[in-house]
Amino acid sequence: MDGILWRQYEGNHSLHIQIWRDQGYADWLAEETGFDCVEVKKAKIEDVKQYDAVLLGGGVYASGIAGLSFLRKHMDQLQGKKVIVFCDGMSPYEDAAIRLIVDRNMKDALADVPCFYCRGAWNMDALSFFDKSLCRMLRKAVAKKKPEDYEPLEKALMEAGDSNCDWTDKAYLAPVLEALAPCLSPKKQ
């Protein structure tokens, strides 16, 4: 689900915004930070740029981070702000998988933006008949490889099989919270 949430702290002129697509991690981050969320597709840069900290989260689809185009488009208007990206995908939490996603997405204007990976979920039931069939074909092809040669995403697809999986864990947010620490009000640190 796409989303953004924002909020102004009482008695604190520092403003923060969290833009998200993934509800689970966004809800947890909102709880931990006090930031409000707004859907990416409803975000207006005129509003977002009033904030000191901008946090964008999105699922990983075909190695791309959903919602990132908003930042790519408006990064020039967010200079001097704390901008952080977090994403969630089904790939295992491994350096190779994370490196692939960061290299593919955090380029040009986004090259200096910290990007954190959280392991997400896999909802096989939500896939169309066509996508389910594609997944099964892909699994058949991957099964011909040695497990040690699987790409990170292939490893996750083989692990999931035909089941739904939920690998979400609040612990993945620890580095995100650490990076945000200077922006958090004392009671949230």
Ligand SMILES: Cc1cc2nc3c(=O)[nH]c(=O)nc-3n(C[C@H](O)[C@H](O)[C@H](O)COP(=O)(O)O)c2cc1C
């Ligand atoms: C069509 C499709 C493509 C996907 N591509 C990737 C991928 O390239 N890498 C990955 O780690 N996960 C991939 N996933 C898994 C999603 O990233 C995972 O389900 C994630 O938790 C979705 O997050 P969201 O609910 O916040 O959008 C894909 C899922 C679908 C349905």
